[in-house]
Amino acid sequence: MNSYKLAICQMKTSNNKTVNIQHAIEMIAEASKNGADVVALPEMFNCPYENRFFKEFAEEYPGETSKALSKIAFDCGVYLIGGSIPEFEDGKIYNTSYVFDKSGILIGRHRKVHLFDIDVKDGVSFKESDTLSRGNDITVIDTEYGKIGVAICYDVRFPELSRLMALKGAEIVILPAAFNMTTGPAHWELSIRMRALDNQIFFAGVSPARDENASYISYANSMVSDPWGRIIGAAGKDENIIYVDIDRSLIGKIRQQLPLLNHRRTDLYKVGIL
């Protein structure tokens, strides 16, 4: 398939896990009705983004949330990048994204590899490592629409990770995320467009809708960049679904004209394991 329709669900989250799951299911069903082939949810879509909730909302695989995601992927016949949820395993909690194919089979699982431990003067402070453990895998998943890389939020800030996904063949990176009102306006769009541009891939950031009453306010502004660094879909701050047509042939065309990956000086420097 040379092109496909990607739906980005910029959903509102609440303090009620069951309500959040049901709401995600409704948005996925709506996206599918509108022709989406691949649907993506935001980071921690079943849980408020706060350390004290991660433990309470965490679940093992398979659990309430992952079962519901698998079923709706099957019912709608879509690939589903299931945002992320707090996942419990062997006494640890991870920030985990499950990916299901059109039959509802789990085909990938990304555990956030860079934990968000920051303290910005007069701005945002957060320490995920108070509750979460980090994953150790680079996640690139085979689909009928080509390889899809998955990373989570703060992972976008580490260019080596996106580069490694691109070198492993990812044509798009989907990033469930929840930037905030300090770093969002400063760095969100810039990061998405740069990771797209420096790897000449599509890059999609998927955020929760903004809730001014939440203790951690999401910047929202889900958006998708094409491999030229152009924004081809943007959601603003409120709850909505945006749709973008991903024309995979654009990657080859741009890389032919501007062969950045071929021009790397791998005799001078190397990135990671490739």
Ligand SMILES: O=C(O)CCC(=O)C(=O)O
């Ligand atoms: O990198 C940032 O500024 C935001 C990261 C974040 O909110 C997260 O990793 O959950």
